[in-house]
Amino acid sequence: MHSGTTTIQDPKNPEHVKTFTFDLAYWSHSGFQMDKDGVFISADPNSKFASQSDVFHDLGRAVLDSAWQGYNATLLAYGQTGSGKSYSMMGSGANKGLVPRVCEELFQATETQERNQEHQTPLKGTLSVIEADVFGVNTNKVTFSMLEIYNEQVRDLLSRTKKPGGLKVREDQQLGFYVEGLTSVPCENYVQIERLMEQGTKIRTTASTSMNASSSRSHMVITIQFKQSAPPLLPRAPTAPPSTEPRLPAASPSTPATCCLNPSLPAEQSAHSRAEHGLRTDQLTWAHQLEQAREEWRQHYVAIAQERQMMKTVPHLLNVNEDPQLTGVLKHFLQADFRPLGLLSYQLLQSEALLTIPAPQPPTPNPLGTRALGAVCRDRIILGSNSAYLYVGFPWERGGEDLSRFDYDFFQLERAAAEGVSVDQLGAGDRGEGKADPSVLVVFQDYVKLMPLVAEANQMSEELKKPTGPQGPQTNIPSQIVLQGGLSGYLGGFYVTKKPLGTRDPITRKLIRDFITPELKMELKVKNLASSDSRGCDLQKEVMVKVTNQRTHEVWIWSKAKFINRKFLMEELYQRFLDGEDSHVVQEDDPFWDPVQVVHLGSAHIWLQPLAYCMKFEEQAEFLNCDGLEEAVLHIHITPCSPAGRACGEEDVVIDPLELLGKRMDFQIRIVRCLGAKWLKEDAERGIQMGYRIYNLPYTLYTKPVWKIMNPQIEESVQFTALNASQEFLNYLQTNALIVDLWGLQEGCTELSCSQLDLLVTDEGHIMVDTKKISTVIDIGQTASAQMSELYLKLLRLEQETGMLRSINRALSEENVLLKESLEKTGSGQRAHQPSSTLKITGMTAPSPAARELDQACTQRASYDREFAKALKGFYQSMNVARGKFLKLRCHKPPEDDQMLRPFVHQQSQMLKDFGELLESSLWKLKNDVALIVKKKRECLLHSE
Numbered sequence: 001m002h003s004g005t006t007t008i009q010d011p012k013n014p015e016h017v018k019t020f021t022f023d024l025a026y027w028s029h030s031g032f033q034m035d036k037d038g039v040f041i042s043a044d045p046n047s048k049f050a051s052q053s054d055v056f057h058d059l060g061r062a063v064l065d066s067a068w069q070g071y072n073a074t075l076l077a078y079g080q081t082g083s084g085k086s087y088s089m090m091g092s093g094a095n096k097g098l099v100p101r102v103c104e105e106l107f108q109a110t111e112t113q114e115r116n117q118e119h120q121t122p123l124k125g126t127l128s129v130i131e132a133d134v135f136g137v138n139t140n141k142v143t144f145s146m147l148e149i150y151n152e153q154v155r156d157l158l159s160r161t162k163k164p165g166g167l168k169v170r171e172d173q174q175l176g177f178y179v180e181g182l183t184s185v186p187c188e189n190y191v192q193i194e195r196l197m198e199q200g201t202k203i204r205t206t207a208s209t210s211m212n213a214s215s216s217r218s219h220m221v222i223t224i225q226f227k228q229s230a231p232p233l234l235p236r237a238p239t240a241p242p243s244t245e246p247r248l249p250a251a252s253p254s255t256p257a258t259c260c261l262n263p264s265l266p267a268e269q270s271a272h273s274r275a276e277h278g279l280r281t282d283q284l285t286w287a288h289q290l291e292q293a294r295e296e297w298r299q300h301y302v303a304i305a306q307e308r309q310m311m312k313t314v315p316h317l318l319n320v321n322e323d324p325q326l327t328g329v330l331k332h333f334l335q336a337d338f339r340p341l342g343l344l345s346y347q348l349l350q351s352e353a354l355l356t357i358p359a360p361q362p363p364t365p366n367p368l369g370t371r372a373l374g375a376v377c378r379d380r381i382i383l384g385s386n387s388a389y390l391y392v393g394f395p396w397e398r399g400g401e402d403l404s405r406f407d408y409d410f411f412q413l414e415r416a417a418a419e420g421v422s423v424d425q426l427g428a429g430d431r432g433e434g435k436a437d438p439s440v441l442v443v444f445q446d447y448v449k450l451m452p453l454v455a456e457a458n459q460m461s462e463e464l465k466k467p468t469g470p471q472g473p474q475t476n477i478p479s480q481i482v483l484q485g486g487l488s489g490y491l492g493g494f495y496v497t498k499k500p501l502g503t504r505d506p507i508t509r510k511l512i513r514d515f516i517t518p519e520l521k522m523e524l525k526v527k528n529l530a531s532s533d534s535r536g537c538d539l540q541k542e543v544m545v546k547v548t549n550q551r552t553h554e555v556w557i558w559s560k561a562k563f564i565n566r567k568f569l570m571e572e573l574y575q576r577f578l579d580g581e582d583s584h585v586v587q588e589d590d591p592f593w594d595p596v597q598v599v600h601l602g603s604a605h606i607w608l609q610p611l612a613y614c615m616k617f618e619e620q621a622e623f624l625n626c627d628g629l630e631e632a633v634l635h636i637h638i639t640p641c642s643p644a645g646r647a648c649g650e651e652d653v654v655i656d657p658l659e660l661l662g663k664r665m666d667f668q669i670r671i672v673r674c675l676g677a678k679w680l681k682e683d684a685e686r687g688i689q690m691g692y693r694i695y696n697l698p699y700t701l702y703t704k705p706v707w708k709i710m711n712p713q714i715e716e717s718v719q720f721t722a723l724n725a726s727q728e729f730l731n732y733l734q735t736n737a738l739i740v741d742l743w744g745l746q747e748g749c750t751e752l753s754c755s756q757l758d759l760l761v762t763d764e765g766h767i768m769v770d771t772k773k774i775s776t777v778i779d780i781g782q783t784a785s786a787q788m789s790e791l792y793l794k795l796l797r798l799e800q801e802t803g804m805l806r807s808i809n810r811a812l813s814e815e816n817v818l819l820k821e822s823l824e825k826t827g828s829g830q831r832a833h834q835p836s837s838t839l840k841i842t843g844m845t846a847p848s849p850a851a852r853e854l855d856q857a858c859t860q861r862a863s864y865d866r867e868f869a870k871a872l873k874g875f876y877q878s879m880n881v882a883r884g885k886f887l888k889l890r891c892h893k894p895p896e897d898d899q900m901l902r903p904f905v906h907q908q909s910q911m912l913k914d915f916g917e918l919l920e921s922s923l924w925k926l927k928n929d930v931a932l933i934v935k936k937k938r939e940c941l942l943h944s945e
């Protein structure tokens with residue numbers, strides 16, 4: 001960043017650079033230090049670090065100046081979640097943001113102006129006298145309001161009573177847009193505004209906690225109405241009384257500078273209801289309201305002082321929220337005897353819910369006979385999926401530790417660890433240098449972030465679907481219940497209730513959750529993209545959500561983005577349900593529903609090296625699912641053959657794949673059967689299909705769908721032809737695997753099919769592969785002249801490459817001929833020139849005994865080569881098995897149950913042992929085979945010499 005210019009470079013593509021120019025741009029990533037008050041300041045005079053005060057200087061001042069001139073001014077922060085909107089607007093700790101700074105400065109300026117008015121300014125003095133008569137205080141009026149928009153509903157953050165459906169936004173011809181019935185509080189100084197913001201934040205936090213609302217989807221609007229007294233000589237429009245509604249600049253010199261409270265504080269009424277009143281009534285009302293507010297303020301200050309005192313001495317719970325601005329905002333003090341704790345206003349723990357934290361000394365006998373929980377300072381309590389608290393114990397337990405490290409991320413990681421999720425477990429955690437693979441870290445972060453969201457989605461689904469258990473939703477709730485274990489609770493909290501509960505009661509809802517099987521189950525999965533890479537490269541992984549309808553067995557796979565979108569829709573629906581509104585939706589609008597689709601179950605890798613040696617191979621490959629576990633077993637045959645489809649024999653095996661270069665290659669892929677598919681075991685009504693794509697085929701070829709058969713015999717063959725095998729194709733065969741995907745079919749889904757129309761086929765009807773050159777020619781016929789030259793160039797380059805390959809080939813065969821000739825010469829002593837270049841031709845000439853011997857030797861040598869190829873084939877096959885074992889090993893997860901750890905470790909070491917042995921034995925076998933062949937070959941050569 002250089003002043004207003006920001007340059008962005010694509011890390012993967014360094015030449016991709018984009019430059020953007022802004023009016024103002026700030027750097028705050030580096031070059032700063034903290035002063036003694038905790039304020040971030042520039043580390044040195046050359047640092048480009050922009051502090052909160054720099055931002056205020058550039059932006060806040062301008063807003064204030066406009067306000068003083070009578071204009072409406074708005075500060076709007078817009079951007080991606082986590083980009084620093086709240087930080088810039090509100091600030092964090094000592095680093096105050098724009099809103100507090102604007103307010104502070106506003107009051108400072110007001111006070112200065114008033115002092116000046118009292119002492120000197122005659123014109124303004126006149127006005128201040130008149131108004132001072134009425135108010136007895138300053139002449140400027142400031143009111144404050146704070147609202148939140150969440151799920152398109154407006155909520156008053158200065159009122160504890162939530163209006164179902166939210167407040168209404170209205171438009172007035174004169175006043176423009178305004179929120180009807182929004183609380184607006186008169187303020188006389190900055191401290192009051194600070195308190196109002198604190199209170200508003202509390203209400204916002206409580207709402208976010210009880211609704212499981214994510215702050216990243218909520219928008220906050222703070223409005224400060226600033227009404228100056230104008231000199232009487234200046235013409236001005238009749239003034240409406242102070243209210244929250246934004247004004248048009250011409251109507252009144254009042255300023256809602258965009259930047260929440262206690263219902264007990266006096267709220268202003270709508271401007272409409274009093275618009276017709278005169279100036280004096282307005283002023284009297286204002287004076288009255290102000291007076292009332294001052295009473296209220298006094299009480300408020302006492303309460304705050306009490307709270308501060310209690311924080312020092314009394315154990316309490318502090319909330320921890322995803323939004324750092326909302327963390328530590330709620331404090332729940334624990335009663336003196338720590339039993340019962342009935343103070344949690346959190347929805348799930350209403351007054352009848354008791355969470356017991358016994359006093360540590362002496363341990364009080366628990367009246368319910370349940371075990372003492374023994375909470376220790378800094379214990380974490382997680383209630384539900386969105387409500388996290390830090391337990392701050394007795395003063396003597398606290399020590400001097402900075403509690404700010406227990407932030408949302410800390411809770412998330414701890415929770416992940418408790419559920420056994422770690423970077424290592426997600427795979428490739430350590431790349432050897434002690435550093436985790438960044439892509440795995442990203443997946444881990446996604447996973448950890450999504451975990452509570454998935455848990456919430458599950459809870460909402462369970463409640464909304466009104467599950468029909470054995471006794472339906474009207475389950476008879478016993479009048480006294482002790483639920484052990486709490487909602488999750490590292491403290492192992494429990495809930496006690498002594499009176500019958502209604503079905504909308506949180507505890508009843510928990511009971512329903514616990515005792516009646518929910519319909520939908522959402523689970524987080526990590527998809528390993530390596531399974532769709534034909535080289536098995538460890539590509540990135542991605543998080544997805546598997547949704548299962550446990551009743552119908554329908555399965556859906558949702559991407560992260562889809563899940564997040566659905567989650568917001570679920571929240572909307574859930575809110576309607578909580579508000580007592582009709583939460584029934586038609587199927588198409590149901591966020592929990594989707595049309596059924598085929599589901600990707602797993603992939604099998606079949607390495608294609610043998611084909612490059614013209615060797616037939618039969619494989620039993622495992623379909624591995626996203627957890628790396630066996631989903632089914634595939635039987636597949638890949639057979640090189642003649643154009644007529646006759647399978648090649650051992651005599652056709654080549655020693656060097658280059659021998660196939662430029663030649664016609666035909667082969668058959670035969671999917672024989674699929675064994676033991678878990679998908680079919682789970683539900684007999686289901687079906688499967690398999691699909692694969694070889695080399696650069698533009699389409700995936702699918703087998704026919706098979707339904708309701710456990711181990712279906714597929715027996716589908718497709719013949720492929722490479723008319724002119726290219727180097728690239730041969731390289732592909734040597735280094736890549738054919739990926740066969742297994743797809744799960746479920747009732748009502750659309751089966752997979754492939755339009756083979758665009759596939760190139762030979763006269764025999766074989767599908768053509770390795771058709772680059774052919775398709776380029778075809779393309780040329782079809783493309784516009786502008787693209788022609790480019791294509792011709794490509795074609796030319798291809799021709800050149802092919803030419804080069806041909807000459808390499810020629811050189812190689814010539815060398816071969818020379819070698820053979822020199823061999824013959826040594827063997828027979830004949831000087832005659834033999835033009836023959838192949839064994840067959842040699843065989844056709846009248847052979848001398850020595851030549852016969854040589855012929856024999858050569859035939860023998862060819863058979864050694866075949867043996868060598870065979871040995872290689874065996875090795876490749878065992879390597880395939882080893883690869884499968886390795887994948888399985890990598891995905892083998894430790895059990896959650898400690899007791900199972902020993903058998904797990906035993907099994908793991910057995911698997912490792914097997915794996916090691918397999919590797920050893922295959923290598924040993926290959927070495928032995930090769931040594932034997934080399935020995936035989938040497939003997940043969942010696943003999944022929």
Ligand SMILES: Nc1ncnc2c1ncn2[C@@H]1O[C@H](COP(=O)(O)OP(=O)(O)OP(=O)(O)O)[C@@H](O)[C@H]1O
Binds near residue numbers: 080081088215323
């Ligand atoms: N300029 C800055 N200097 C230091 N820390 C910052 C700065 N900007 C943002 N942060 C920190 O980055 C984190 C995310 O910022 P913040 O919560 O303001 O983002 P946001 O845009 O409001 O996010 P959301 O949309 O999710 O509410 C916070 O911990 C905040 O303290």
